[in-house]
Amino acid sequence: MKRKLAFLFIAILVILSACGQQEASQKSSSSSSNKESQEITVKHQLGETKVKKNPEKVVVFDFGSLDTLDTLGVKVTGVPVQNLPKYLEKYKTAESVGGLMEPDFEKINELKPDLIIISGRQQDSYDKFSEIAPTLFMGIDNKRYIESFKENVTTLGNIFGKETQAKEELAKIDDSINGLKEKTSGKNEKALITLTSGGKVTAYGPASRFGLIHDVFGIKPVEENLDADPIHGQNISFEYIAERNPDMMYVIDRDAAVGEGENAKKVMENALVKKTNAYKNEKIVYLDPNYWYLSGGGLVSLTEMIKEVEKGLE
Structure with missing residues (x-):
């Protein structure tokens, strides 16, 4: 009788253990399934x-x-x-x-x-x-460049489970921007942002495609109310550049970006532009179109954009 009770007790333990394992397995499977379908x-x-x-x-x-x-x-x-x-x-x-x-x-x-x-x-x-x-x-929303940039990076971090890494990368960007703004704070030098394409030149002001140079980095524009299309810029002449006489110029070469040769320097450095303070003081900065024209708004591109803008301050 005692032996039968012992066998019965062992059998009950085995059944309970199996049930527990099955329940744990189901919970694990359910948790994994929920995670995948989230x-x-x-x-x-x-x-x-x-x-x-x-x-x-x-x-x-x-x-x-x-x-x-x-x-x-x-x-x-x-x-x-x-x-x-x-x-x-x-x-x-x-x-x-x-x-x-x-x-x-x-x-x-x-x-x-x-x-x-x-x-x-x-x-x-x-x-x-x-x-x-x-x-x-x-x-990117040009009128709120950094805010929309951070929203995009945060969103991608959330989608792909990279939240911590995204936060760390954004913190690095903040440090770089703050460092640049310390250098631009109090400076009275004024800059003109231009894009060259097929021998023609367009200009960009605050809240435009490349307006973060003014809006975020703190560099004063040569013209406060430049009526520029936020994407294509405002058509300007070289006479306009000479009259405004910028202290610094930032130039993006669209031809180089789309594989039609590097023409910005040939276009920009003419007799009229050579009269400007920017040319005389060697403060014409030719920005990398890979970052500015093709891929703005990325973690690497924005980091490099910050570095390039600093060149105009040296």
Whole structure:
């Protein structure tokens, strides 16, 4: 009788242990499943998008975001490989998804991405992208450059589980900006921001595409109320430059960015521009178009942009 009771007790223990293991396994499986299926809702300039955490297949058309994802160590599936900035050329081995202005929607659809990231050059096709996969618009708002930049980096950190790293990288950016602003504080030198393209020159002021030089970094503009289109700038003449006589000039070479040769110096350094304080004092800074024209708004690009603007203060 005692032996039967002993066997019965052991049997009950084995059954209870198995049940416990099965319950723990179910909880673990459920937790893992919940983690995989977790979604976040992202508000952006073109609407709201529900995005699964840690999407596996990501197509990126915004090079600022590609820059940030690369820094955070996130794998990217497809990019416009023909338009890549030089410092992101490692992504030439990624899937080609068309050009910045002409996405290959058939190819994108074949890839079955979990997330698509776009910016200003693709915004008119937002609905078409959204039919394929959840799509985020991550262009920079020029009127609140740093705020929107930080929002984008934080969002990407949240989506890919890189929150801590994103915060650390943003703290570095803050330190760099504060260091630059210490150098610009109290300076009365005034700057003109220009872009050269096909022999023509346009100018940019505060709240424009490159206006963070004034708005964020604290460098005074040569003209406070420059009526410039925020994207394309205001057409100006070399007479205009000579009349305004900037103390510093920051120049972006669009031709170099799109592979049509490096022409900015040839265009800018003419007889009229040579009359300016900027030329006489060797304070014409030719900015790297890879960072400024192609991929602004990334962790690496913004860091390099800060360094380049400092050159005009030396």
